Amino acid sequence: MNVGIVGAGIAGLGAAVALRRAGHNVEVFEKSSFKAEIGAAILLTPNANRILRRWGFDFDKARPVDFKQFRFVHAQNLSMLAREDFEGVEEQFGDRMCAYHRVDLHSGLRELAEKEGAKIRLGAEAVDVQPGDGVVTFQSGEKVQKDFWILADGCHCPFLPKIADEDIPTKKIGKSVYRWLAPFDKVLEHPDAAKLWADQAPGFCTFFQPTTGIFMVTYPCRAGTLLNCAVFHNTRPDETQKDVWNASTTHEKVLDALDGYHDAVKHIPMAVEQVKVYTVTQRPPSTRLYRGRMLCIGDTVHHMLPSHAQGGCSALEDATALEILFVADTIASDSSSLASRLDLYQQLRLPRSATTQILSSTNPQLTMDKVAEKTEEIRRFYGGHLVDWPKGSGPWSREIREFWYGYDVVGEAEEAMKYRESGRLPEGWRWFGGGREGEVVMV
Ligand SMILES: Cc1cc2nc3c(=O)[nH]c(=O)nc-3n(C[C@H](O)[C@H](O)[C@H](O)COP(=O)(O)OP(=O)(O)OC[C@H]3O[C@@H](n4cnc5c(N)ncnc54)[C@H](O)[C@@H]3O)c2cc1C
Incomplete structure (x- = not known):
């Protein structure tokens, strides 16, 4: 065709x-x-990286950073509030969980598409x-x-x-994100920042300020040379139109959102000349x-x-x-x-x-208890087995990883092709958690 x-x-x-x-x-x-650089990182989990590998994506050229952990850190005193270990994810799901500079991912995909013979206008x-x-x-x-x-x-x-x-x-949810990519060596010039990342496996380091509820997600990309930073905050009145990705904002507004944060964290936006703001939407x-x-x-x-x-x-x-x-x-x-x-x-x-x-x-x-409350909504679209979400587990927990990263789109699509004559997939097509075989419950 x-x-x-x-x-x-x-x-x-x-x-x-x-x-x-x-x-x-x-x-x-x-x-x-394609000239406008989108200065941000993106995490791809094994369900996506398996696809890139299948297509012959050049990982060495894109230089993504493997994620080994999630750290949830008190923004004021830098104490550790929670930690999730991602060791073993690659072995379990057959591919990497890693963060790319968006430009590197995009360039790699474009190269692949052109190599395969697609024309791009x-x-x-x-x-x-x-x-x-x-x-x-x-x-x-x-x-x-x-x-x-x-x-x-x-x-x-x-x-x-x-x-x-x-x-x-597409609707705004009342939250916006200040975002920037900081040179990691500049971030580490602050002695407490240097301590925070010393001898730490790469991954998320998310700061949370309990008094304001404002959190800042950070993670490295491009071979660890850049730190991707995103401050989720309530949309300010002057940000309501900024649902574009590349709107500029000021350091003063970012520091205002980081009120009560430790100096080592407040130092991070100062490592760059330009900060951007993006208003979060969903549908x-x-x-x-x-x-x-x-x-x-x-x-x-x-x-x-x-x-x-x-x-x-x-x-x-x-x-x-x-x-x-x-x-x-x-x-x-x-x-x-x-x-x-x-x-x-x-x-x-x-x-x-x-x-x-x-x-x-x-x-x-939010934890899995809240996720479980979504069951009725999910049932409008999916009739198969559902995981009994364990109470209290967080969003990067083993259970949620199994649900998302374990999905094998190639295997599922090949199986679906067996039904192309009848045109109907069997009732309760199951892919949730453990795949199609046997009982797909309770990961
Ligand atoms: C803050 C934030 C963080 C995120 N982090 C992650 C993450 O860590 N991991 C993850 O997997 N996802 C993440 N996402 C989601 C991810 O970025 C998007 O799901 C993904 O980029 C969607 O890709 P897309 O190609 O569908 O759309 P887009 O990336 O929006 O691409 C659409 C393309 O179409 C072009 N276009 C638009 N209109 C027209 C037109 N009329 N004619 C011709 N061309 C047109 C645009 O220029 C653009 O190139 C994040 C999103 C946000 C906002």
Whole structure:
């Protein structure tokens, strides 16, 4: 088939790699010129890194940092409040849990897509879509017709109502994030910061200030040369419009949020010239992912909170499902063949991505008891077995890791393909925790 992809983020580039590997002609249309550097890091967990490895991603070039622990530190006196050990995660789940500079991840994916033979057109902004005809109109006035379109234009996708039949607006949650990437050597110039990171395995170091409730997440990327920092705070009145990723803010506002923090932490934003602010948004799951010749993937259709680092990981899972479900010699380009395969895709992906989205809407300070309260919501999308979340465990606990990192999208999609003649996956398709075989309960 001739496939068009709108958007060259993680989802769009991943889909380009996947659909080339599946044997299709692929053209990606990206509105930006890729010049604006997105100065932030991103954590990918083993469910996503297994995918990158399958595609031959150049990890050495991207220089991600492996995560070995999560530390929850009192912001005022730097005492340790809690710690989660990630040792053994790589052995258990067959791949790394590591943080990338976003630019390094994006460049690596772009290289892979181009190596596979995908064409990428920059400065091409889609302004309208006709799902039934497979036509996308661009800002230039050009109309492009393809057999199959992937809409991967991110969380502000204006086309979703045409696909999902419902208007599911992206909403602000009242929280914003000050963010910056600090040179790690400058951070360590403060003697107490140096002590805090001395002889510590890499990973999260999250500071929490109990009197204000404001927390600051930090973790290293790019071979440990940079420290990614994010201060989650209540959105200030002058930040309400800043739902763009790259809005600038001032050091004074960051220091105001860090009121009561230890000097070693307040020193960290001073290590950079520019700090950014981003207003956090989320959207409930869409009940429909495709229409006509168009399919939504990634943040377009499952924009979620960053609390469990699964947005980008889910986008890569979506792409991999395409690679297996849309193998060229198993599908014709007529609309009824396409519709039945898209339906299979939706049966496979929607329960997983919607559940991930729902569970990600828990605040990082919430525990599994709160996660368990989401069961009813999850049941709208997923009919299989559910984990009995252990009371009191935190969001980076072993149980939650098993739920997310253990998911094998390749195996699941291959299994789903066995049902392509009937077009229906069996009732209660189970992938939660322990896979399809046997009782999938209580990780
Ligand atoms: C603060 C924060 C921290 C996060 N941390 C993590 C993490 O640690 N781990 C993780 O897995 N996820 C994380 N995420 C989520 C992750 O960043 C997203 O899920 C992921 O980037 C989504 O990728 P995407 O390709 O779907 O969308 P985007 O990255 O938004 O890409 C969309 C692309 O489409 C282009 N585009 C938009 N409109 C058009 C148009 N009309 N025509 C053509 N092109 C268009 C855009 O320019 C862009 O290149 C985090 C998110 C936030 C906000």
